[in-house]
Amino acid sequence: MRIVTLILCYCITLNCFSQNLKFGKISKEELEEKVCAIDSNATAAYLYKYRRSYFEYNTNSGFELKTEIHERIKIYNQEGFNYATKKIRLYKSTGGNEEKVGTIKAYTYNLENGKIVEVKLAKNDVFESKDNKYSNQVKFTMPNIKPGSVIEYKYLITSPYTSNVDEFVFQHDIPIKKLESSFSVPEYYNFKVNTKGFLSVVPQIETKRGSITFTNKSRSGGGYAAPTRTTYSTSEVEFTNTISRYNLENVPALKNEPYVNNINNYRSAIKYELSFTKFPNSGMETYSTTWEDVVKRVYKSSSFGEELKKTAYFKSDIDALIGAISDPRKRIELIFNHVKSNVKWNDYYGFYSGDGVKKAYKDHVGNVGDINLMLTAMLRYAGLNANPVLVSTRRHGISLFPTREGFNYVVTWVRLEDGTEMLLDATNKYSVPNVLPFRALNWQGRIVAENGGSGLIDLYPKTKSKNAVTMMAKLDDEGGLSGSYRSVKTNHSALTFRSRYGGADKDDYLEKLENKYDGIEISDYDVKNQKELIKPIIESYKFVKESQADIIGDKIYFSPLFYLRTSENPFKLENREFPVDFGYPYTSTYRMIINIPEGYKIESLPESIALGLPDNMGSYQFKVMGKGNTIQLSVVSNINQAIILPSHYEALKEYFNTFIRKETEQIVLTKA
The missing domain is CATH 2.60.120.1130 (Jelly Rolls)
Structure with a gap:
């Protein structure tokens, strides 16, 4: 089932006080407010939520993605104290590239004896940690929090991953009084705009000229009679930026409810998915445009399709395990149990192999991709019709649009000659055929065939x-x-x-x-x-x-x-x-x-x-x-x-x- 964006008309025009949106300009009215005018049950609210994402050219590394964040939050009572803790996720790759956050500027404001008192976040109260091999985390908790406090912080994230634009989120589990967001894209990048949620979100589009100045250096002379001379010249390249602006007011909270697979599936948001790039004097490079494109790119990856072809590391073990067994169901059972008992899941998600299936088999530990790609390869080696299935876990959300980012998991599909189909996941030692771990029961998965073709399969079990x-x-x-x-x-x-x-x-x-x-x-x-x-x-x-x-x-x-x-x-x-x-x-x-x-x-x-x-x-x-x-x-x-x-x-x-x-x-x- 596809989630469609329903257009709802919000006619709320609550303006309880005049608001200065500049950083540090907090009013007494904001501090004196006891109850949120949008939602009287709110424990906290965004007074102002600002995000600007744009591309900036670096002469050493090319375009970088910059994201400016400025958020002002009102804490109404003790239950809202958890909103005083901020976590910033920063992506990184095994090749050494990583996102970085600039100086964090943050204050807590309280009203004491009729005067506004501010407390600055100290540098030693900002903590950096390794989240996992693919991301780091920066975390801070605002000081001197009390019922009635207003907190405010701003920072800049610099990212080398120009194709990976974080989702623009327009709705949270607390209300938002005013939201301003913008995304500026140079003409060399073409993004698809994917919308979800139940709010009416329509951007204002404008274009502006941008330019890149290059400095060229040349040398002359250097002979016996003439000294070396270095001359500098500049050249400029102009391009068009397309800017999408989003302005919302009085956005209601999106509150979690029982038996929702992932509330983020229904949160109002915009996701920009890179479709293609076209740089001067270069050909067009396409990215995710259709599900077929996504699957082919995944399959061609050395960490996916190539890992499925490797057999030497397990060949002798599987020959000894099933050599005398001809029943396909028994072969599946033996191989499935062999993987479960020999390779432990390291709790890392992902559909790509981590450090390679051969190493995972040797070390007896691997991520989801290692384990279930290995399982698929072994079943194929045993003469069975087996393919990997790309999955988005319940916590990750539903993959609504053609995107590699929409998946974070992989399981194995097997089909017998009599038409019986099985779904297998060897990351859980208690799993049996067609009983996937609960985390993987999330609508539909996408089968990746040997030739890079694909098809959908329902992940929910048919048997009670x-x-x-x-x-x-x-x-x-x-x-x-x-x-x-x-x-x-x-x-x-x-x-x-x-x-x-x-x-x-x-x-x-x-x-x-x-x-x-x-x-x-x-x-x-x-x-x-x-x-x-x-x-x-x-x-x-x-x-x-x-x-x-x-x-x-x-x-x-x-x-x-x-x-x-x-x-x-x-x-x-x-x-x-x-x-x-x-x-x-x-x-x-x-x-x-x-x-x-x-x-x-x-x-x-x-x-x-x-x-x-x-x-x-x-x-x-x-x-x-x-x-x-x-x-x-x-x-x-x-x-x-x-x-x-x-x-x-x-x-x-x-x-x-x-x-x-x-x-x-x-x-x-x-x-x-």
């Missing part, structure tokens, strides 16, 4: 994940509950559990589980099939939990799901503009047998119900029966689609409201 809970419980006459719990988990439910439980300290894990259920006491805790990945996870324990029923007079009241019931609807907004993304389809089942206290009988039970979402997107069944001193409960909840569109949000919200109300209904016991 299941969590089936069985509980045998006994309620005593003081409202305490004791019994046994058993759950059976498959697919993504099992993968999630294995990933959390496998790397955790077991005592710490149990403590967190007891805290999750508000002080339950757990004993005889056991997990089966933790390492047998083709089998479901079976979790079991015995428990004791107090205060699970209300005793009023000679009656006992309790919810039959006790501490397992859903108590709160995650969908609270009246309207929602974004899809609801559950990640994968699932079935949750609860089957409970409850023994009631001696001397009591069943007075009333909740009615059974069956609910359904439109277009078979989901269903819910609640059945409860009682006989003698035993109550049997069955609850089955199905979400049949990973993605539910905003058009069905109202139905989904009411669906959750209805079954949550049902799960809070009480069983009533009375003394016999």
Whole structure:
């Protein structure tokens, strides 16, 4: 699904005070403001957000990309203190090129005894660190922050990466009172403009002449009779700059909501993607213009296509592993497990190989590209139809437009002769075919074929994940509950559990589980099939939990799901503009047998119900029966689609409201 830009008309004309936008010109009105006029719930707000990006010619290195930043933020209360910390990401390459930030000028302003008091950010409070091999980070926290403070900072970033223009972001999770941005591009660069979000963002376009002055040096003489003479001359080259200006006022906050794959997918922003360059006396060099162009450029890279062709480093190991095996499914299983067990993921993302697949195999560690390109190459060597799939992870966002920057991950696709397709990711040791890690479940991926061709593939699983809970419980006459719990988990439910439980300290894990259920006491805790990945996870324990029923007079009241019931609807907004993304389809089942206290009988039970979402997107069944001193409960909840569109949000919200109300209904016991 493509996200389209919806044009909304904002007619807000709130002007609470006159604002001087020059750096350091803070007014008392700004400091005295207690509540944001745009959003009374805002913990902070941008009073002014300024960005100017432009190209400047350096006689030694050519064009550089410059970005000037000036931001002024109002802190309304203590919850807004985190906006006093700024992180600046600076890209770098293994070749030594890197972005640099100039002097940071920053102040905190407070109103004390009716006077504006400013505190300057000290140089030793600015910290530089290595983020990863591809980026550095500059971080600072503003001093003397209080409720009511205004902070302001400005800096300049110089970048050698003229093709990589950071996204112009026009909406944040706090409101913006005034925004000014501009992008100036010389005629030698042609950028596509990609727009996303729900705000109407239309630039003002103008052109201006620019020039580059070159200094030429020549020497003459130098013979026996004449000294060497150096003369200098200058020449000038003129060109046209195209400037796009963006001016917005009173921009509302974009607030995160439950079950959004990545809120940045819906944030109002402009992305400039380099299409081609054409310099004087040079031919045109094209960049990302279509998905076919993107895939071909990726495939031709020595860190991608060439790595897929290498086999010598693993040939003997794979021959020994599958030499006697002809079943293609078994071959896939053996090779998949071989990679998972021999090469550990170093937590670096990327679809290109890092230091080469051969080195990753030898050192038993590599990035995502190393591991899954290696897996693809091994499967091809084994005679299987395998290709890499470019993916944008959930944190990275949806790749809406043809761009290499839109991807940051790669998995492996395999197709058998009977038409069966599998998606594999060997970065997670608990992963199985068609159960990708949750981070990779993000709409569609793009298959990269051997000849550089491509096609789309849905990353969401078709098979439901299941969590089936069985509980045998006994309620005593003081409202305490004791019994046994058993759950059976498959697919993504099992993968999630294995990933959390496998790397955790077991005592710490149990403590967190007891805290999750508000002080339950757990004993005889056991997990089966933790390492047998083709089998479901079976979790079991015995428990004791107090205060699970209300005793009023000679009656006992309790919810039959006790501490397992859903108590709160995650969908609270009246309207929602974004899809609801559950990640994968699932079935949750609860089957409970409850023994009631001696001397009591069943007075009333909740009615059974069956609910359904439109277009078979989901269903819910609640059945409860009682006989003698035993109550049997069955609850089955199905979400049949990973993605539910905003058009069905109202139905989904009411669906959750209805079954949550049902799960809070009480069983009533009375003394016999």
